[in-house]
Amino acid sequence: MTQSLDEITVVAPHFKRRLSGVTSTVIQLVPEQRRQGLGILTLGPGLPDHLPKMRWKQLPGLWKKPRTGTGRVWHARRNNEMLAGLVLRDVLRMPLKLLFTSAAQRHHSRYTRWLISKMDGVVATNAKSGSFLKVPHTVIRHGVDTDLFRPAMETDADPATILPEAMRDKHLIGCFGRVRHQKGTDLFVDAMIALLPDHQDWAAIISGRVTAEHTAFADQLKSKIAKVGLSDRIHFLGEVDDIKPWYRRLTLYVAPSRNEGFGLTPLEAMASGTPVVASDAGAYAEMIVEDETGKVVPAGNGEALTAATQSFIDNPARCAEAGQKARRHVVENFALEGEARALADVYAGLRANRKVA
Structure with a gap:
């Protein structure tokens, strides 16, 4: 049904079909924004059917201002989404304010910097990402x-019933996300082989x-695991339809990324009552309270990752205590409602022609 x-x-x-961190953000955030009364629609492929969407044929409708205010964000x-916004605003003269959210923790290309310079407002997902912005x-x-x-x-069903029988009653350590360097x-697998x-x-x-393109990488990891006789203790789930029950089943979560934009998985794990050992990639270090909700190690440092993980699996009771603290920490500091409210303030400022900084 087409929405007015x-x-x-x-x-x-949302101009990408494959699941990504941006996709996860949109899937969680938009329903909360709607619950808070914001009139928002998504546009593009790769999103579930339950999200509110506008259709491509409705694009000409953006020439007409909404019932309230002078334009839209x-x-x-x-x-590619910034570029499309520039075309709509500057070529087709639609009454739009352009906002860009940047999660990248690297120096932007000249092209990206040019696009960002044309935005009416810019949001960084964390302080480290913001340090790379020139605006x-x-x-x-x-x-x-x-x-x-x-x-x-x-009352929750145990997802571990699909695991090999030898694993079902054990404490589980999880590593979730696309399987790649x-x-x-590989750092997670090496830590598990050691521990x-x-x-x-x-x-x-x-x-x-x-x-x-990463099949050979995954096959090498599986071969490495088999050679040391741990195929019945390290299991590849593949891509699951619903990851939430698995977070709840874990005793410890490990996020060993070498590079990230923001990275939601540590927050998802901690919200589920699971402590986290993570690298300092992305915004991980800004999420975790050291030695209370988890530990942070230098990105790419396999020895440090192994040692930090061992400090938890040596003491499962510590995991349980840290998991309780992790849940409270996320509820108090990283609840989705806060992100939605902060963005609503930015939207309101842009629509009122106030400078956003």
Whole structure:
């Protein structure tokens, strides 16, 4: 059913079909923004059917101003979405304000810097990302839905029933995300090979997509695991339809990325009552309270990752205590409601022609 644009004040384009961190953000954030009364629609492929969408044929409707205010906000999160906004605003003269959210922690290309310079407002997802921006910006950290990502309850079904029988009753360590070098999956596997032989009551699971270009990488990891006889203790789940029950089933989560934009998985794990060992990639170091909700190690440092992980699996009771603190920390500091409210203030400022910085 096509929704009228009369009450719509924000358009969130999504110009990518494959699941990504940006996709996860949009999937969680837009429903919360709607619950808070914001008139927002998504535009583009790769999003689930339950999200509110505008259709491509409705684009000419953006020439007409909404019922309230003087125009709409086009909230881009990728280069192609910024470019589309520029065409709509500057070529087709649609009454739009352009907002870009940057999660990248690297020096932007000349092209990206040019696009960003044309935006009416810029948001960085964390202080480190903001340090690479050459324009005024607002830091708004991502949040997670703490109702969806929650600790386990007695009524929850145990997802571990699909695991090999030898793993089902063990403490589980998880590493979730696309299986590739950038995500540090090999560092996690190396840590598990070093630790699991001396910790017989623990097992490890890896969940995430293996794309064609990274198949050889994944196959090498599986071969390495088989050679040391741990195929029944380190299990590849593949890409699962619903990751939330697995976070609840974990005793410890590990995020070993070498490079990230923001990275939601540590927040999702902590909201689920699971402590986290993470690299300092992305915004991980800004999420974790050292030695209380988890530990942070230098990105790419396998020895440090192994040592930090061992400090938890040597003491499962410590994991339980840290998991409780992690849940409280996320609820108090990273709830999705806070991100939605902060963005609403930015949208309102742009629509009122106030400078956003």
